[in-house]
Amino acid sequence: MGESEMQGPGKGVFRLAAIGLFAGVLGGCASVAPPPEAEQEAPPGVVPAIETLWSEPERGWVRRVAAEAEGGDYRHPVQLDAQWLRQALYDIKLREQEREDRTVRLFDAADLDLLVPGLVRGLAEAGPEEAVAIAVAGRRGGFTFFDPVRLTTVRAFVDERGLNLLFGALDEPLPQGETAAYLERAPVGTREGVLIEGNRVWSRGWGSSTPREDWVVLPVETADGALPELPQARRGAEDSEAADTREPTSEGTQAGGSAVPVTIRERLERLEDLHDDGLITDEEYEAKRAEILEEL
Structure with a gap:
């Protein structure tokens, strides 16, 4: 039997096997759903609003x-x-x-x-x-x-x-x-x-x-x-x-x-904060403080 005759059937079997394997892979892909993506947990303290x-x-x-x-x-x-x-x-x-x-x-x-x-x-x-x-x-x-x-x-x-x-x-x-x-x-x-x-x-x-x-x-x-x-x-x-x-x-x-x-207290505290931060002078602080206290 010639070399070409021995190779012919072998090639045919190989092709059929390859086709069958490829079809099986496709069939498996079609029948098995991909795994769902893992849900990402929210960072600590991040909460959805009701x-x-x-x-x-x-x-x-x-x-x-x-x-x-x-x-x-x-x-x-x-x-x-x-x-x-x-x-x-x-x-x-x-x-x-x-x-x-x-x-x-x-x-x-x-x-x-x-x-x-x-x-x-x-x-x-x-x-x-x-x-x-x-x-x-x-x-x-x-x-x-x-x-x-x-x-x-x-x-x-x-x-x-x-x-x-x-x-x-x-x-x-x-x-x-x-x-x-x-x-x-x-x-x-x-x-x-x-x-x-x-x-x-x-x-x-x-x-x-x-x-x-x-x-x-x-x-x-x-x-x-x-x-x-x-x-x-x-x-x-x-x-x-x-x-x-x-x-x-x-x-x-x-x-x-x-x-x-x-409140009067809140206004006085805000005024004190401005004074402590150097945003108003001593004279401005005293004048405004007296003005607020007059409302009592």
Whole structure:
């Protein structure tokens, strides 16, 4: 038998085997679905919103969220006194690790105009297995052209101890031009562990305690009556610029138009902050202080 005759059948068998193998591979691909992509777990503290009560892309948000696995069974719904809450948040400060003698107020009057109505309404509408998360971004105020936009975030809930505020970001500087992106995925505080590094939060409010460097607990004051109106999201370059500089609205009036009173104490403390930062002279401080005290 010639060489060509011996090779012919062998080649045919090889071709059939190759075709059969190829068909089997195709058949297997057609019958077996590819494995699903593994779900990516959200970073600690990043939680989806059940409801967004207020939001501005470059300024912040207030959201109702689910309680953590270790949390829940909260004393919700509860209606906090708006004026008490405003003062309680105003009393919270950041104590810097490198300079224990230096403290920075975390929320100014403009921040409180935006956050307090949503926080009051959120806790009043939340169930026992829900919490309220807030985020606010802005500059520290004063002559802050070169100061970066800073981010502060909080998870808030009420239990038998009082109002719990768990901080996820603590006056954290943001890269220029990326405020909206950071706000979109900003983490709030979590029981699982401390997210802030170095600095710690504290309150000089009566009866306050700090279970952890990122955790403040405040005794609760409740109220009855209508819930505060939510601020309307501001739009346009003028509004964005005003938000970035964190300038307060006139005498504590919200962007939505309803008034959240600014206390005499809050005005005096803000005046003292401006004086301590060297933004006003001794004469200006004394004159303005006397003017405020005349209103008592």
